Amino acid sequence: MKKPLLSVVVHLLHLALFLLAMLLLQPCVVLAIMSTPSSLAAGDSLKPPNYVTSPSGDFAFGFRALPDSNASSSSSFLLAIWFRFDPGRVVWFAADAGSGSAVVAGGQSVLSLSTTGQLSLANPGTSNAWTPYTDASQNYGSLLVLRDTGNLQFLGPDGKTVVWESFGHPTDTLLPGQLMAPGTLLRSRASDTNFSSGRFIFIVQKDGNIVMYRTDLPGSGPTAPINAYWSSGTCCVGNTTLYFDAELVGHLYYRLTDGTSRNLTAPQPVPSAGSRFFYQHATLDPDGILRVYILPNNTGDRNGNATWSVVNPPVPSDGCQVVTNSWRGMCGPNSYCVYDADNRLDCECLGGYTFLHTQFRYEGCAPAFLQDTCDDGKSSHSSEFKLVELPNTYWANPIFYEQHKSITAEQCQDLCLHNCLCAAALFDGSSNSCLEAAMLTTGWQQNGTSMRTLVKVRIKGPPAVILPYAVIAGLGMLLFATACILLVHCYITNKKETNRKYLSATVFTRKELRRATNGFSKLLGQGGFGKVYHGIVKSLEAHDVAVKELRSADEYQEMEFENEVQSIGRIHHRNLVRMVGYCKEGVHRMLVFEFMPGGSLGDVLFKPSGERPSWSWRAEAAIAIARGLEYLHYGCTSQIVHCDIKPDNILLDDRRIPKITDFGIARLLDGDKLKQTITHVRGTLGYLAPEWFSGERKVDSKVDVFSFGVVLLEMICCRKYPPPPPAPADDGGQDGSRCSDDDGDDSEDLGMPVTLRAWVSDLVREGDVGRAVQGDKEALQDLERVERFARIAIWCVQGEPSMRPTMRSVVWMMEGTMEVDPLPADDPPAPRVHDFPAAAAST
Template sequence: MSPYIILLCLILFIIHANPSMGAQINETTIPQGSEINTDGPQSWVSPSGRFAFGFYPEGEGFSIGVWLVTDPSRFIMWTAFRNDPPVPGGSILLTAGGSLQWIPPNQGFQGKVISAAPTSATSAAILDTGNFVLYDAKKQVIWSTFGSPTDTLLPGQNLPPGNQLFSSVSNTNHATGKYRLSNQPDGNLVMYPIGAIDPDSAYWNTGTYAQNFLLTLTLDPNGTLWLFDRNSPYRMMLFLTNQSLSASPDSESYYHLALDADGILRLYSHVFFKQGGAPKTKVEWLVPPSNDRCSVKGVCGPNSFCQVTSSGETSCSCLPGFEFLSANQSTQGCWRAQTGGCTGNSSNGDIGLVATMVTVKNTSWSDRSYNVPPQSPTIEECKAICMSDCACEIAMFDSCSKQMLPMRYGKRVPGSNTTLFVKVYSYEPKGPIRRTASATSTAMLTSGAALAMLSLVVLLSMSVLLCKRQPFFRYTRAPQQQETEFDEESIGIRPYSFHDLELSTNGFAEELGRGAYGTVFKGVLTNSGNKGIAVKRLERMAEDGEREFQREVRAIARTHHRNLVRLLGFCNEGAYRLLVYEYMPNGSLANLLFKHDATLPSWSNRIAIALDVARGLQYLHEEIEVPIIHCDIKPENILIDS
């Protein structure tokens, strides 16, 4: 970079970063004892009226946060308790003791402290910068929303080294979503799917890891985005808005940077006209670009690939021989509709299980090869190599690297040189009569639909994963799997407070079952359409139980299969350890077989049950990224869905 460009960038940074040359910081003081509530004034508003702090509607209740007022809509800039259910109402009070609290509407709820200030606050303010602050008696800021960003940066707000932004679930659900923007200690600004830590999972970065600086991300009042080092003159301008060079006297502009729910980082401008009229909102800059939305890794789940439709939206498709985990949520990924294990082609009466290699062209994937032939084979040789290896699920050509499941981060790339050969299993009649491909596919889908009516779900819980060589929390894992520090935000499931689960279960009133290590209770998530849940409260912890609890939650959170109960969340609060599962309304296989008033299933249904259990075990043993050996298969741990 020429010295003139560096000097220009430095001058621009000084101009844009100087508070006296940007937006003036105005405020309205909020003294102790001030209160807002959902039945009266629901927010405190900044002097300009552009920003507000208080209650905003979400779901069937309210969330607490800061937003930019762009009537009739609002842009949420910060959310308190973002992973807790919305509150039913109540008030926000700056108490006489100097604490900012949510006060519940009745005694059935426990209040929450919004601020984590080290000392008592004497006053508060919502500034025209969008920052809500608490002051001590010396008018020093002791807590601010700028200090704990969620998915957004406002002008004057920094993202220091080691800090992250986490996307929201959607525009109407501001719980932690699927993506994160990490300002890494090595100086690189990187975007990942949540839960991923390996460099191959990154889908955008600034490439500043070799600068040997601890860089801070900041947005100035004129909409210019910078990376800078606090201890040196180093500056890197990521984006310069046109408005910053040609401000209009008839309007004023506000900016914010957001990691949106779709994993794209966008810089927004909001132009307000002094003569009135509706404000104009515009996307000034975004990465990755809008024509490459499938480059956001994790848009589609495992074993599926992303493609952009003619309308510009993303669409997910399964690999051949795979079906969506959820027909209503195609982004969750796909599972193998039929598995052949390591026995090769097999037969049963007049029907044989046959494996074929199906070609998929023009796609790109994250390479998870476990073996590459020393010499480059031909296409037919590559297919034969994979067919002869029971562990090979997919061969990626032109190097013929043998792949394991799950396949990750697939996307359609027209003209790509990569060709996949996918091993697909199907039942074929013996002898000279052969079905056509379309007939085989129809038979497989019909069979799958019939089995889904009596689909069984293997319950993965702390007791189920036991291998009873140790007192608690033991399962066999693949060797050399590195443990990482437990991070509630990064494992992709929702943390709950003990109080929330106590309310959801009505004080743990209805017991569903009891095991050696805990009791399962029925509950309801009122903020999710009264969705039924099963809450397992763990009661026995070994000396190293905390580490093992974290390990188990991390392992179970990474399992996604239609024949495994889904882990929805967990509680890791104080001495409490709880797991939240989806609720299976028809109970266990033990009840179905042994309860005195139960109707016994037919033999054909019993076979279907056994096959579904086998599919769940096949996934755990051979298809999951970190294999798990199930050590407690019994009727009590096999649940029947609806």
């Protein structure tokens, strides 16, 4: 009987150990769930700026902000694959099937894999902007997965069959393990940052030849033989396939129909470790050259500053000296090919010439002076020109009309100077020959050449023709006199209106504002600083206004009124309420603002019905509010600290665009003085930073960062920070009553400001941030952004001001252009006003 009992005890111990192990492993399971996904399943979607990563984390696929966009307000994205540690290295992008240019997605675009198995990118207001296949009726899948090779695969319903893959549809880049079957091509970009279709293609033709073409030249189609500038010379041998060898470094080769292989680029000698210790890609660069780039994968820098090396001679290897079958060079007329600092091909103009298009230098150059002409019947204007030598240049195909042999360099120069048709002279010292050219084409920089390039440039203007200039001068004087008369007239007629302007704000009388508000009858709201009325002013473009009547009993009214007039009157920003006028008459002080019909942010977030606004609107509104605060801190002549950021001071216009109002507490900071000693603490205690209650009571722009963090937590969770405890009796009742009339519900937990912050912080650390938006389906589908915003909010409400980010950094982090640091290891809740009863009493 003892053995069965012992056996039962042993089994129970094993079961207990198993359950304990499962509990210990639970955080690991949560972290695994929190990791960035490497695939999209049926029913999933992806929105900017989100992306998925390969299992190794080396590659990313998703929405990447266009490099030439403003990083702080990106609204244009590529749907692309890139090296995750170097976002500038895009190796594939969704392209238009016709032009080959990148498909540009907007901030509201969505890549979705429907439950029926169709994959597509949709832009708002348009049909599908991109789909990976041409016949949607025959291609359905269940999973979109990014492999560690950088290959994006769309798998069929069985989860195994590859319906479509990026390796089969390259853009301008090849990765190790990728091949180019007959008929496949690479197309260069317009530039490194411009993803429009470039002017070069690299194609594996079905006749067995591998050819590189220029597509910007006249001819019968982009693959006209006269526009080819390189080929493998394997025409008419049957199918040829190009391979990027994944086992070696820098090795591209092609295999012919008979099974023989030839190197396009030779493999590089590397240590025995092999290719697995290198990142590689081969790209048809915007200058028309195919280069293989490598980077050791143990490079320490993984912040987009990695330095890639070019291995092997590029294809073609003769670079600037490449010409098409029609003898067209890499640069246009009157320009020549050079190598830039990165050994890329570039173009330079002849002396005295300028580029036709500075962004597309390869189009050629034109003279920046009046060229010689034969229109006046003279064959020579030699006194007006000289020849300037351009050293170390060679011209393979100049457009010349006359050639001279057995001639000296001086004679060659003299012939060109005295010939009105000559734009440049080429003298060959090895054969003593001279070419008089009307235009120079197909040139490049070349040391040691025997050719001397002599460019004809103007040194003085042609003889003046007096009569036309006299007529023009007379007309100019007449127009000038007429303009002066009109200006004087406008000045006299508008002098009265000009006197009514102050800092771009209209001056109103109290009688005008009483009439506009119908005797101050329609009260919009009131607070500790005064009452706000709705009014109609027909003299303004937007008739509806909000008139804020300041309380004359306020001992600080005069100073704060002047502050509002001087600061708000000069501010114009999409996310700030604009002040359109003011009244300063006797003891009366009033401010006139544009009317915000949408109510306040608090009205929208905390409806009595419990209905919450959509997550997409809350996220965009939070970014807009952050941009408004950033403008106050960095966009004004003198920095402005708001000091009273809360939902009731964020209003919505008729399109529900949020705008920050109530700058009555804000102070203009003089010059680069980033902090000032304030004399009065005003605002809602539940949103004030702890430094308001420190002994010295010094504040700077970081108090706005703290208040914004509180508002951001409310916008994420749709939970209202409750009012602080009522002020002590000796406070005079001014601030206490003002702070408490935000919400009169005594059932709220007075410790909630600390609890909400600590609660969200714990959820982030435990990988369970979804609980903060429980019941919000849209937010639950965008948990990556929810978590990012939550981390930002927690950093904003740090008790130590130096640990809080600036509003500029907050904007960048919210837009996804700047990484959010992990939460600090020791993260106690920030001290709140509830922890400072003595300080609250003293204020």
